Amino acid sequence: MSQTPESSRTTASASAAAPPPLPPPHRMDPGGGCPHAANARLLAAGRSVTEVVLPGEVPGMAVLGHEALKDFLSRPEVAKDPRHFTALQEGRIPKGWPLHTFATVPGMTTADGDDHRRLRSLVTKAFTGRRVAALRPGVEKVTAGLLDGLAAAAADTGDGVVDLRENFALPLPLSVICALLGVADAHQERLHHLSNQVVSTVIAPKEAIAANQELVALLSAIAADRAEHPGDDLTSALIAAREEDGDRLSQRELIGTLLLTIVAGHETTLNLIGNAVRALCADREQLAAVRSGRASWADVVEETLRWDSPVSYFPFRYPTEDITVDGTVIPRGTPVLAGYSAAGRDRAAHGPDADRFDVTRADGPRHLSLGHGAHYCLGAPLARMEAEIALAGLFTRFPELDLAVPEAELPRHASFVGNSVGELPVRLRPRP
Template sequence: MSSPHRLDPAGGCPHADNARLLAQGAVTPVVLPGGVEGAAVLGHDALRDFLAHPDVAKNARHFTALAEGRVPEGWPLATFATVQGMTTADDADHRRLRNLVSKAFTARRVEELRPRVEEMTAELLDRVERAARESEDGTVDLRRHFAMPLPMGVICELLGVDAEHHERLHHLSNQVVATDIGPQEAMAANRELVQTLAAVAATRAELPGDDLTSALIAAREEGGDRLSQQELIGTLLLMIIAGHETTLNLISNAVRALCTHREQLDHVRTGKSDWAAVVEETLRWDSPVSYFPFRYPTRDLEVAGTVIPRGTPVLAGYSAAGRDTAAHGPDADRFDATRATAARHISLGHGPHYCLGAPLARMEATIALQRLFERFPDLDLAVPDPELPRHASFVGNSVDELPVRLAF
């Protein structure tokens, strides 16, 4: 492999580094926070094959450095490796946990959520307009007032989490995804997140409702060992994070892309493209997740001509794969919602761990963008895109704030 790429814990826009690394090969060694050695798979075809490879595991018992005590205490990425749930389970355990959750994300169940998503979208846009009118300069942070509360509200309703917890859960999720925080902060955020979700589970156990948490608890009670308490909390934790952070970034990145590529908005308005295509092109061009932790080869594994040693923590380089010219053509770095290859992206995963919530994320983002630009057709960024503060993480890929002018 080439010389290791030291990932910046402060995050930032990944695309320049991705292009440089891809020019050197589809796989690169990386140095993670704390000096932990790893690798990243960046090329589209290489990543697609790696994600579905039978000799690649998700359970951290295969993580050599962790097993040997070479990962520092309070490591900011520890939750991704050690939480018990679908994303860290393999084979029969993974199928068991996925089957318990999948009923909430069938095409029929997602479609049943459409009226509620549309209702929440309309309510939030009312709040966005009020916030803009009340601000001194007529701007509003669209990420805070719209892109975050929509997916957070939807996933929390699905899970039966009361509204009083939403803001705190978002903050704690941000801390878990952040890669630039210290050990004490990381451990405190993880501890509080687990405690909050344990309290939610206790409430649902006492007062069950028509929600996924109640259903998971009932499955545990009926099936005995079908779902342990740790797996229940781990599943809730992963669904809260994945269920809103990804869609939050997707909506934010799509708004930024459309505001800086006004001709693409015109394509939608004239029927040359549509909102679903905008969502797919955003997923490809500016993936909501840049580097997702972790997978581990269970043997020395050759990937695109590079051998990744057994037990190496491997990052899935979704933002790099989305702009891989070998898969998407020489203009892969151009945002084009009429692009025929956009649907070939793998930004929502591939293989047995393909994102269960993908249909819901797509529906939420499509409704959000359509309603937003129908109501505020001249909406534009209040700050030039390169000056927007970036999310302090190389896991999530977006901005921390999205100030816009609605021009109503």
């Protein structure tokens, strides 16, 4: 049947009014890599909220813009409990999925409401301002010892080059968090290896399952030892709280809390220290600003958190109903990544020079790299203190410290969750 002029006009009008097609989803690179170029492209295209493809072809979304992320993290209709992860509940997510542990580990980061408040209150006691301040002498002592070891390691090499990540940025926060938890030194290396596999987004399913099982077994053994030989540490306090009315903690929640505390308690600070060192070595004027008193080491830490967030995309949150964030609908049950590295360089929030590292920066909103809302990072005061002490000690002891290879040649950490390099070779002093 032929169309009348009226029907032709109606069809043309409807076609003209149709919304433009959505851009293709952003495919997350399981191998990690530097996130900033992709973030900049997405934000420049107006995609402060974007569809993504997660490992295993799992569909999800990411919130990248500063204001959009702040809004999203504050929404009461956004949950952390994996019961709201539709694909997981429908059996479409295998146990060997690289992000399975992030999504399912029982603890604060996967709890909501009363459960979240109960679990958080048990750990909060270990991270009060008073408790963190009391840790300062110990952190300073560990830092001094590691600086001595760093100098010795550099002296033992033929070219004076040493891996700062392995010899300084890693052992400092790892030893501090393990001491806080009452974990013996003998377990530290294995705990880091296993936690590194937990945060990897490129790990094979079989390896992911094996690492998770070994980590749970090791933490269970540590908890059993603390139960038999309690001390003045967080693990002993958690075990004691399990027996108290109103603060009961299941064995699964205990192990999950230990896992999360160890991973978050050292991986984030490790990346923070390494990222700050790289930034200062790349721009010696910023280092000069600190030495002249125009900026402080605290300023360095905050600018590093904004400019090169130690966590790039943090999994997961799930809308409990369809929600709209900055004009984009996020369907109920979608796994959503919090794009901290993107939000830190969002020009709409931090100005046209958002991609410039500037320790004297005074204007603009506070970064979101340690979270926002109910799930704000409990260990933030400790991470800030450790990083300030580490950077001040490092550049006071070795004022001419510099990268031993060009920035572009540094191998990236194999994860889009953590944002760091896998090695950080430095030369403590110029070549003679």
